[in-house]
Amino acid sequence: MPWNLLLFGFLTGISPWWWIAAAMVLGIFEVVTATTYLLGPAAAAGTVGVILLLVPELSGTWQVTIFAIAILVYTMIAWVVAKRLKQGDDSAAGTLNRRGYDLIGREAAAEASFAAGIGRVVIDGVGWRARLDGVPSAMPDAGARMRIVGVDGATLVVEAL
Numbered sequence: 001m002p003w004n005l006l007l008f009g010f011l012t013g014i015s016p017w018w019w020i021a022a023a024m025v026l027g028i029f030e031v032v033t034a035t036t037y038l039l040g041p042a043a044a045a046g047t048v049g050v051i052l053l054l055v056p057e058l059s060g061t062w063q064v065t066i067f068a069i070a071i072l073v074y075t076m077i078a079w080v081v082a083k084r085l086k087q088g089d090d091s092a093a094g095t096l097n098r099r100g101y102d103l104i105g106r107e108a109a110a111e112a113s114f115a116a117g118i119g120r121v122v123i124d125g126v127g128w129r130a131r132l133d134g135v136p137s138a139m140p141d142a143g144a145r146m147r148i149v150g151v152d153g154a155t156l157v158v159e160a161l
Contacts, residue, residue: 011060019049
């Protein structure tokens with residue numbers, strides 16, 4: 001008896017609902033673990049189940065082959081989608097828990113006169129440590145309007161308006 005019949009013979013004649021049940025079990029494990037590693041295998045098992053519904057005489061060897069190919073295809077699709085989502089990560093979602101980055105482009109008022117390019121600004125009633133961007137000709141006085149142009153750790157980088 002050929003090796004593939006010994007190895008995959010038990011799958012020949014199997015109900016497609018076994019594959020669909022396997023897809024559901026893998027999906028449940030994915031939900032519980034939240035790793036995204038089981039999404040491809042779950043989708044692949046579901047694909048084999050649907051194909052087996054359409055072609056009930058599919059051999060066990062073909063079922064495993066389709067399962068393996070489907071895992072590869074779904075994994076490659078997931079990589080492409082994840083890469084595209086990661087490229088868009090510089091949006092507002094990329095600044096989560098980094099409050100200073102949300103302030104870039106906004107205006108603030110100098111809390112007191114700046115000394116040696118370092119001072120404090122007030123924005124939305126909250127005081128922030130700030131440093132001037134570049135070397136200004138004159139240090140801003142208290143109340144001067146400033147624009148936030150960057151963030152350096154917990155220090156806002158500002159320019160006088």
